[in-house]
Amino acid sequence: MDFLFATAHAQQAAAPQNSAMFNLLFIGGMFLLFYLILWRPQAKRAKEHRELVGSLGKGDEVLTSGGILGKVTKVSDDYVTVEVAEGVELNLQKSAVAAALPKGTIKSI
Known part of the structure; x- marks a missing residue:
């Protein structure tokens, strides 16, 4: 019956190495991407529109x-x-x- 139902064997968990540092870098990278891709261009367009409206x-x-x-x-x-x-x-x-x-x-x- 082993060919129909695969048997799962438990493996020993590897010791976490620098996972906290990796998580912080990952979250920081996500915030950096968010800033560069979304927030900064939108703020630039809004500033240009304010200047346009002010100079009419x-x-x-x-x-x-x-x-x-x-x-x-x-x-x-x-x-x-x-x-x-x-x-x-x-x-x-x-x-x-x-x-x-x-x-x-x-x-x-």
Whole structure:
């Protein structure tokens, strides 16, 4: 019956050698990877977006996160007014601005 049911034989456990140090290095490596892959790039993007929103001024051409192109006509503390067509203006939160475009982009489209 040994060929149907394998017999398990107990082995003597090896003495742990530097397992605590290995575990600490492993956990430290995981935190390092987390920092380098996730946290640092996200913080960099957030900083760039804060700088973009802070530097908005009248006459800038912007792209919103909803895909609307327009020219900034008025800037307040939390909102910008964007002209999307002649005589059509939208009030948007500054955080909705995704990118500032080079001058003349809207006319070239």
